[in-house]
Amino acid sequence: MAKAQAFETAVGLTTTKAPFIEEAVNKGQLYIHQPYELYSEENHEAWRCLFARMQDRWQKYANPHFLRGISNLCLDPDRVPRLEDVNKFLNPLTGFKAKPVSGYVPAFLFFDCLRNREFPTTITIRDSKTLDYLPEPDIFHDIAGHVPMHTDRAFADTLVRFGECAHTAAELVSQIPDEQEKVRRVASIIKAMARFFWFTIEFGLMKGSQPGELKVYGSGLLSSYGELEYCVESPDVQRYPIQLEWVINQGFEIDHYQPLLFIVDSFDHLFDLVGQLEQWMKDGKLNNVAPGEPGIGEADIRSFLEPVKG
Ligand SMILES: [Fe+2]
Secondary structure: OHHHHHHHHHOOOEEEEOOHHHHHOOOOOEOOOOOOHOOOOOHHHHHHHHHHHHHHHHHHHEOOOHHHHHHHOOOOOOOOHHHHHHHHHHHHHHEEEEEEOOOOOOHHHHHHHHHHEEEEEOOOOOOOOOOOOOOOHHHHHHHHHHHHHHHOOOHHHHHHHHHHHHHHHHHHHHHHOHHHHHHHHHHHHHHHHHHHHHHHOOOEEOOOOOOOOOOOHHHHHHHHHHHHHHHHHHOOOOEEEEOHHHHHHOOOOOOOOOOOOOOOOOOOHHHHHHHHHHHHHHHOOOOOOOOOOOOOOHHHHHHOOOOOOO
């Protein structure tokens, strides 16, 4: 009874309104805990609706690694997941853990978490009245879109490799004596990495087992009811075999369905591409990528210039 009352009066952890998160941000706390009792019934209802309507679309469009991941995580279809429970299933498979955060994680810290097999995870959930569109991540995007992929060993190793790339970048720019040049160059490298991450981890397509078939592995697509179908079926989407030189120079916008997507052959292919990205970084090929989105903020630049040790 007491518990039921607690749920009724819970203030909620809604993306647009979460006093717990506001307080953490005001205190400068990036890494937080998940105060599970704060989820309101409306928050659980939002999870239930989001999870239920994705089932058919996942079966039809998601790649088999993701479907295995969803099954391995044993997510409760009716309640917002507890990260502790998710980690109990996830951690033994690949060593990865979902790590609760209060909001945006500066680029280097984000990649460094991946290197340590930790995935910065948003704990708020979108408002139940706006299930379809959300520019920022929420727990549905992070746990139902990203984390199932982290149960796959080849994919998990690719994320770690990405984190290692960030360390290589920090090391390379630390050797530049001129401060202005250091900032200019690191901004270009972060832009290249962010674009690569966007067109693969967030919005990637993969060849299916049948000729011409495409399967989705990008988390931005796998957590969007509308775009998951659109990205495979719509004649308005351009889909091309991935080319590193194109991806690192291609801007993207986050506020509408993606008009251009890239296809990898497999996760081994993706892993090799991250290795190639690192080699290009060492060769100076990421020092002058095409201008345009995404904009690189000061916090991202600073995070690479004053990286954590290790
Ligand atoms: Fe994401």
